[in-house]
Amino acid sequence: MVENPAGFWVRFGAKVIDALIFIVLGLILGAIFSDGTSEWVSNIISFLYALLLPIFWYGYTVGKKALSVRIVKLDGSQVTFWTMIKRNVIAWIVYGLPSILGFIGFIVIFGVSGLDVFMSEDLMSDEVLGELFKGFAWLMIGLILSGVLYVISAFMIGLREDKRAIHDLIAGTYVTKNKPNL
Template identity: 50%
Template structure:
């Protein structure tokens, strides 16, 4: 694993914070130029494409990763492809967010009739006369929503722990995409990959 030279938790967190600062500044500028809503939407779209495409064209680097000299590579040490980044960004995002999304859908389905009743019932002149009792169905929906969010948080936390404790420093999204984050430069990674290929053959 020494030849792969994997990057640990703190340096990867540092890279992500640098990228976050870059997009905080970009979002602020776009909001000034285009207005709040359009600027936020434009910033979100650019940020998504940035994370998806930049590593494909820049040897696995983003601005933050380049600043701390780490990059994303495939498991064999070669450069990431578009499909690799789709798995790492989109599929992994679905895996992380799926428990919360399912919890939200179930909660909405369970509580739909009560929400409709809440928004269509006229507000009484005397607020004290309002029925503030929460039904078992609404309570169950809130518990399911909270449970889904908690499971998504646990998955994200598990990924952070995996980076800290695994020898190869691979998180859930790395396992899904077949990637790892390395401190090696592109030339060093190529040499490492060549040595591994010699061992195979």
């Protein structure tokens, strides 16, 4: 049973705080590693932060703790590793699937005929431009559909009584203002 759910703006604020932490981390890592290593190191740390910190810190990230909200399972209990895998990995695959399919469509179009066309002498021909248009159309449609899923989730948080987004539905979680029972 969902008790005292957190709305859109407080959740958004927590995300902004967490993002600022990783901007600073990225700048620090960028100063340390000048060979491009900082980006993938920062991405790995960010992924582990979102996945593991709520498990060990009663559903909090730094942003959520700062704004006094936390992630819990539907019964109000502590999130588990599997819960966070569903919330952060499976759900993000769902959000990203249209983009992934759009990218695959882009690759397939170029794999089938695009690369051959690019080897031709006339790069401004109707054939080359047509292949480019089809490939980018697939890619843009995928990106737009992924964006639509994010917007739908934002509206779900804002409009649903239980304030649950797509990733909450997948993982069986919600974000609450309730403090943990220690």
